[in-house]
Amino acid sequence: MIETKKLIKIYNPGKFEVKAVNDVSTVFAEGEFTAVVGPSGSGKTTFLNCVGGLDTPSSGDVIISDEKITKFSGAEIIKYRLNNIGFVFQAYNLIPVLSAKENIEMIMLLQGANEKSRKTRTDELLNQVGLYEMRNRRPSQLSGGQQQRVAVARALASKPKFILADEPTANLDTSSTSNLLNIMNKLNENEKITFIFSTHDQRVIDRARRVVTLEDGKIVNDIKK
Amino acid sequence: MIFKIAWRNIYRNKKRSLITITSVFAALFLIILMRALQFGFYDKLIETVVESYAGYVEIHADGFWDNQSLDNSMQVDQQLLDDIQSVEGVENIVQRLQTFSLISVGEKTKGGVINGINLSEEQKITDWNKKMVSGSFDLSDNEIIIAKGIAEFFGISENDTLILYGQGYRGMMAAGKYPIKGVIDLKNPDLNKIGLFMTMESVRNYVSSDEISTHIIIGKEKYYDEDKIVENLGLILSDDYEVMTWKETLPEIEQTITADSAGGLIMAFILYVIVVFGMFGTVLMMTEERKYEFGVLISIGMSRIRLFGIILVETIILSMAGVLLAIIVTYPICIYYNINPIDMAILMGDGAEQMMEEMGFSPVAPMSTSWDIPLSHSLVIFIFSLLISIYPAIKISKLNPVKSMKV
Ligand SMILES: Nc1ncnc2c1ncn2[C@@H]1O[C@H](COP(=O)(O)OP(=O)(O)OP(=O)(O)O)[C@@H](O)[C@H]1O
Ligand SMILES: [Mg+2]
Numbered sequence: 001m002i003e004t005k006k007l008i009k010i011y012n013p014g015k016f017e018v019k020a021v022n023d024v025s026t027v028f029a030e031g032e033f034t035a036v037v038g039p040s041g042s043g044k045t046t047f048l049n050c051v052g053g054l055d056t057p058s059s060g061d062v063i064i065s066d067e068k069i070t071k072f073s074g075a076e077i078i079k080y081r082l083n084n085i086g087f088v089f090q091a092y093n094l095i096p097v098l099s100a101k102e103n104i105e106m107i108m109l110l111q112g113a114n115e116k117s118r119k120t121r122t123d124e125l126l127n128q129v130g131l132y133e134m135r136n137r138r139p140s141q142l143s144g145g146q147q148q149r150v151a152v153a154r155a156l157a158s159k160p161k162f163i164l165a166d167e168p169t170a171n172l173d174t175s176s177t178s179n180l181l182n183i184m185n186k187l188n189e190n191e192k193i194t195f196i197f198s199t200h201d202q203r204v205i206d207r208a209r210r211v212v213t214l215e216d217g218k219i220v221n222d223i224k225k
Numbered sequence: 226m227i228f229k230i231a232w233r234n235i236y237r238n239k240k241r242s243l244i245t246i247t248s249v250f251a252a253l254f255l256i257i258l259m260r261a262l263q264f265g266f267y268d269k270l271i272e273t274v275v276e277s278y279a280g281y282v283e284i285h286a287d288g289f290w291d292n293q294s295l296d297n298s299m300q301v302d303q304q305l306l307d308d309i310q311s312v313e314g315v316e317n318i319v320q321r322l323q324t325f326s327l328i329s330v331g332e333k334t335k336g337g338v339i340n341g342i343n344l345s346e347e348q349k350i351t352d353w354n355k356k357m358v359s360g361s362f363d364l365s366d367n368e369i370i371i372a373k374g375i376a377e378f379f380g381i382s383e384n385d386t387l388i389l390y391g392q393g394y395r396g397m398m399a400a401g402k403y404p405i406k407g408v409i410d411l412k413n414p415d416l417n418k419i420g421l422f423m424t425m426e427s428v429r430n431y432v433s434s435d436e437i438s439t440h441i442i443i444g445k446e447k448y449y450d451e452d453k454i455v456e457n458l459g460l461i462l463s464d465d466y467e468v469m470t471w472k473e474t475l476p477e478i479e480q481t482i483t484a485d486s487a488g489g490l491i492m493a494f495i496l497y498v499i500v501v502f503g504m505f506g507t508v509l510m511m512t513e514e515r516k517y518e519f520g521v522l523i524s525i526g527m528s529r530i531r532l533f534g535i536i537l538v539e540t541i542i543l544s545m546a547g548v549l550l551a552i553i554v555t556y557p558i559c560i561y562y563n564i565n566p567i568d569m570a571i572l573m574g575d576g577a578e579q580m581m582e583e584m585g586f587s588p589v590a591p592m593s594t595s596w597d598i599p600l601s602h603s604l605v606i607f608i609f610s611l612l613i614s615i616y617p618a619i620k621i622s623k624l625n626p627v628k629s630m631k632v
Contacts, residue, residue, distance in 0.1 A: 049627050052524075054524055054626050054627050055627045074529075075528060075529070078523060078526055078527070078528055078529070079526070079528070081524070081525070081526045082525070082526025082527075083526070087524050087525055089521070089524075089630065093521045093524075093630075094521075095230065095518060095521070095522070096237070096518070097230060097233035097234055097236075097237055098229075098230065098233070102226075102229070106226055106527075107525060107526065109226045110226075110526055110527055110528075110531070111526075154525065155525075158526070
């Protein structure tokens with residue numbers, strides 16, 4: 001379970017301050033498949049970054065499975081992320097010099113997993129996202145959709161309970177989008193992984209089971225289907 | 226994995242990596258060859274000067290160097306000689322008995338220094354037998370060999386006779402008449418004005434003492450550090466002895482070398498500055514270009530220390546590749562010119578050149594093949610690459626993943 005309590009993020013405190021996230025209190029239960037939507041500049045990215053501990057909120061707390069991650073030190077939060085949260089970004093988020101396989105495997109290496117379990121899990125993930133055949137390609141040799149699938153596989157590598165994805169389909173065409181969503185959906189249903197993703201894309205919104213709408217950093221609508 | 230990422234990044238920026246490696250290589254190439262030439266020359270200089278008279282290490286009775294009188298002489302027994310011989314790095318030892326004396330021929334008189342030597346042993350350390358201008362070095366008792374300057378001063382030569390007189394041991398009078406066995410050119414103007422050689426026995430007779438020596442001269446194993454020998458000798462010798470290296474007995478040579486070497490170091494320093502700026506530029510670009518990637522790596526859980534590890538490994542690979550290349554290329558060159566010595570007069574400072582002429586020393590010296598040169602300069606480059614890595618270290622420690630990932 002992820003809970004945010006009176007989460008506030010203010011950029012440029014003082015004269016031209018921007019309240020990117022303005023007093024957001026909400027709960028994401030385990031197994032949810034949530035889309036965070038809203039107009040450009042409404043605070044979606046900032047919100048996800050704060051939830052995942054990439055950004056530090058100005059005030060308020062983020063509590064994940066009873067742990068107040070907003071109290072963690074810089075090194076602690078990096079370690080926490082490694083073991084508990086998977087990230088997928090809008091684009092260009094693979095390590096260019098590593099192959100698809102190595103990008104995925106690296107996470108487990110950072111976790112200190114042994115070679116055999118790394119290999120097994122990497123192959124399993126590559127199969128899940130349907131890229132086993134392309135495992136030795138570098139990101140530059142993959143399409144945008146394929147890269148995003150590798151990114152999802154990488155996010156899953158550490159067996160996190162949560163995956164945060166900031167506009168994962170923004171650069172993808174229709175078929176790649178539905179392909180990626182199918183994969184995400186399957187992982188959500190079969191492995192009970194909680195997904196929170198921001199999007200502008202109506203096709204993506206339609207597939208979500210909960211839609212949280214942000215405007216000026218505040219939740220203005222929260223629908224569970 | 227760190228190594229893999231680092232290596233692939235180097236490979237990805239082939240051109241830049243090559244430029245960096247080449248610049249390190251070029252600088253180190255020049256530095257190593259320059260220093261190898263210089264040190265080769267110094268070794269030759271030291272060898273020539275030291276082996277022509279002083280020996281790398283000398284032992285005297287304590288106080289002898291400051292007051293060179295027979296009252297500060299020593300009695301050397303076989304036990305002492307054995308002890309010295311057993312010290313690591315000592316190859317040959319030879320005793321001498323040295324004393325001041327007046328030389329008189331006809332109406333003329335001048336001062337000189339008599340060296341009582343052990344003929345067979347002496348030839349293992351000095352090359353006097355090869356420096357004879359006339360006559361032979363094959364001394365018998367009560368014969369004398371005189372230096373070139375003395376021969377010229379008195380207008381005497383082989384088979385003439387000279388008279389020596391002065392003070393013997395413990396205030397005794399010393400005097401004697403000696404036939405000249407030959408004339409020697411010591412290749413040193415100062416020594417040529419005063420040098421006289423007789424057998425040890427003859428000189429002991431002359432000073433009326435049959436067991437004293439003033440010097441124990443030590444010839445070392447090639448490349449063995451003379452300071453180390455002094456250290457080792459210190460462990461077995463009592464305070465009754467003083468141990469000196471050629472650096473103390475011939476301070477002018479040490480000074481000449483230091484002055485000349487400083488020039489080389491300045492040159493090396495300039496090259497280092499160029500290399501360091503080149504490398505710094507590379508590292509700067511490497512860091513700036515990859516901020517986004519670093520942001521991603523931190524976001525997905527790579528610690529900042531590991532991230533820095535990647536950059537450090539890249540920097541070290543780049544610099545060490547240049548270093549390795551330079552060593553691989555220069556070493557055969559050093560060996561070649563070690564076997565086929567080159568004329569280095571052009572490369573030397575005025576002081577050194579003038580000195581060489583006086584010493585009758587030909588500036589044809591082999592290049593040094595000592596590993597100290599490439600290793601010490603590689604170490605310098607290695608340390609510089611660590612210092613340069615401070616910049617990315619700071620950048621990474623301050624890197625904000627959210628900001629760095631904004632495109
Ligand atoms: N580093 C920053 N400094 C100042 N203001 C910022 C910064 N980052 C974001 N903002 C502001 O915070 C607000 C929220 O931005 P955010 O990126 O979270 O919006 P978003 O909903 O993700 O928009 P988009 O849909 O365009 O990605 C915006 O008004 C933006 O201008
Ligand atoms: Mg955004």
